[in-house]
Amino acid sequence: MNDTTTGRTERADVAIVGAGPAGLAAAVAAAESGAAVVLVDAAAQPGGQFWRHRPEGIVQERDGRGHHGWKTYLDLRARFDAGRERGQITYLPGLQVWMAEKDDAGFTLRTTPTVAGPVGGPAVAARRLILSPGGYDRQLPVPGWDLPGVMAAGGIQAFLKGNGSLPGRRFVIAGTGPFLLPVAAGIAEAGGQVVAVLESSSPAAWLPHLGAAAGVPEKALEGAEYAAVFARHRIPYRTRNVVTEVLGSGSRGSSRVTAVRSAKVDAKGKVRPGTERGYADVDVVGFGWGFTPQMELPLSLGAETRLDADGSLVGVVNERQESSVPGLFLAGEVTGVGGAKLAVLEGLAAGAAAAVRDDAARAAPGLHAMARHRRFAEAMHRAHPVPAGWQEWLTPATVVCRCEEVTAGQITEAREMLEARDARTIKSFTRAGMGWCQGRVCGFAAACLGQGPAAPPSAESLSSAARRPLAAPVGIGELAALEPSDS
């Protein structure tokens, strides 16, 4: 499947990072506009997280069971494969970009194999670059969330889509946002038992935003589908409910999830005394608090950013999906979390624009549809905020940074004693965000804790949490083997 495995430089008109809905669409649009395209993706096959599927060499998923928009995928995939056959698209799967550089000639990507391999990845050089790296579940720490059996909600879905099996038997899915619904529905349809879905917001929060939602009728249909699945499998959907503690059993070194404590919360996320209850015999808990776009590559290239309605740091683009950096296009979740349909539209627009040599060229297609989807996404974000009171669910011993095992108490101490107040100073003084994942998991929470409970984190703080000079771990032997630069 890989079009190259050597350490040479691949050259193209347009380089694309990510083969999810936005990246696939961008590759197809750019190639169909006549550009030579190189697409780099971390996964072994196209689809991204949304269309993750079982290894094609083992299982052919013709009917797309459990997938949304599978027809769109099959269409894009056929056009993508046709582009490869014409020699217009070079597909480089299994590679992570560890650094992106810009110079007068364009962009250079440095890559490294996602899984251990005998050689490093090639460099990719292109005049234009489209970044569509997607995002991942945003997490808030809670006591016990580092027990084995606690997963990201999206991780459970990825497990199911990628392996055709479930990571456990009895699930509690918790957090906020419409994404909890397909996760729970997928588990139930695959034979797992969803003990409860705990949603911190309230459906009443949707009402003021229905006008915007009405512009996207397919979302209403999706909602109806989930409602049917929930009814069929008798899945309790409890709003204004949160997990306050995940309980485990077993000795410290071998403990794992066995139960969950929950409580009702008010509109600010404050626990209402006397509403606590427990769910026993639970072996998997899935958490999702919206999504965090992967911003390290746009940030490293100097792209302008803003805070989106969901509190995430996202890239600023114009109507051609071009960022503040000329020649750098952004598509998908990095411009604002908005789902796969919007990502496809943005990818198509970015691909077409990036392929055109004249900057004054045609307006992007699909602008109206994109605007509708963005309005819907914004309504969803406003209806499913991160509850302001979440920090009160923590105890001083709650682990916040899973990699470096930094606790909430240590972070509070750094804030109160050492003047720390943003993700950068929290990291300097406590090591939160300095470990393997480089703050991808705890960055948002650390930024919140640095700010204190009064206000959400600033763009500056989130930006310092999302700056990762190495966008992926890279072998020191690979670095030693790099070619000296020309200058």
Place this chain on the structure above:
Amino acid sequence: MSTKAQRGAGGPAAAEQPGSPQETVTISFDGRPLTAAPGQSIGSALVAQGIVAWRSTRKGARPRGLFCGIGICFDCLLTVDGATNQRACLVEVCEGMQIEGSCTPDDGSRA
């Protein structure tokens, strides 16, 4: 525990795939032979056998296994055929694969 997890792993989504090859692969985990399905991730193969943690944290010796499931969090690291710190959620099993966890923290044995 392992029977419960196996029941989950053998759910309808797996069983009903048309043309799904029936053969299995054998891998070893910490010296124990395990059976896995072709195309499965290492993480999924271990969870299917009831193994949900295979790493201990450096400071608190806390058990860790899958978390993000998509290669972001690096919680599920293990050693695959001698290559250290590989992500169990991303690496596919293959016949004869030797997998080692690190359930004692920093024992200094790795080279």
Place this chain on the structure above:
Amino acid sequence: MNQTSDVIIIGAGVIGAATAYFATQQGLTVTVLDKGLPASGTSSACEGNILVSDKELGPELELTRYSLGVWHGDLAEHKKLWEFESKGGIIVASRESSLTSLERVMAAQASYGVVVEKLDPDALRQAEPNITPDALGGASYPEDCQVQPMLVAAHLVRLATEAGARFVADTAVTGFLRAGKRVTGVTTTRGDFAAGAVVNCTGTWAGELAALAGVDVPVLPRRGFVMVTEPLPPMVHHKVYAAEYIDNVGSSDAGLQASPVVEGTPSGSILIGSTRERVGFDRTVSIDALRLLAQNATALFPFLAEVKAIRHYHGFRPYCPDHLPVIGHDERAPGLWHAAGHEGAGIGLSAGTGKLLAQALAGMTPDLDVSPFTPARFGEQARNTSHREEATA
């Protein structure tokens, strides 16, 4: 006008924090101003070295040994706060020629009282089992230590404020208050602050600040990249570097240089330093810098080729053309003091610098003669004519 104090310290990096700490110990009233938060500049982008091994004979070595005494003496009770680690340094020679120069340096340092022990190849392998088989021998410096520099700065500021100092964050200095020639305070983005003495502890930015007072302090930035590996079990037990390092520290070559400096840390990550290049305040990541770090590190510790780097960082080391720091009162602008330009040694030298400067600020004779570091060495003239007129007006 904000409240008047005896001393205003500009900059809450390690140098400013140490000066604030010791000034409050001297009973002075202290205000610390920083344009951001503590440890936001070079202090947060270095390796936290407290080294005697890399010092040349002369005033810097004397200051180093004095400072080491302060770390182990006055500051001993706080060691845990900043992860003080007496890890010891090892210099490794892999060529006959560098072994010869190392032995020469060792002899000179030993005659000066530095504790140093020659390591034959067997002793070297015992101390660092994973060292390159090419190593011919080395030198062990048990006095070399390490701290977490951000915690040093933050805790010293905290300890100073608990002893009565005032810390004002997010306050950039925009100019100086003058009474004739004399500096009597600063103007800032948050109003004016008056004081009997103003201390410039702004590191790489010390030259710019001095220029606001009309005096020339030629502190320049030298960029250094450091690479950080994935967490590992203990594989590197000391701060290990190549014999060529000493030559590089004193070098005035502007081009990219990299000497392998490899050390384990309590967190399990290995730090790989450090490049040195003169590119102003350019923050562009340099592929060449990363490649050189990787090549030199794997030459010293071959196992590192199989290890992953998870991040890197860079900082701007403040240096003066003569590679000595600037410490003391500036006669050209009475009332203005400097403590800056410590190059790659600022963390180690901070404790001694702060204590000596505090003694001088309190009107005492410092424990160590700081005249080799005097700002007066940069010439008697104030920097620009217009300011001179203003000052004499």
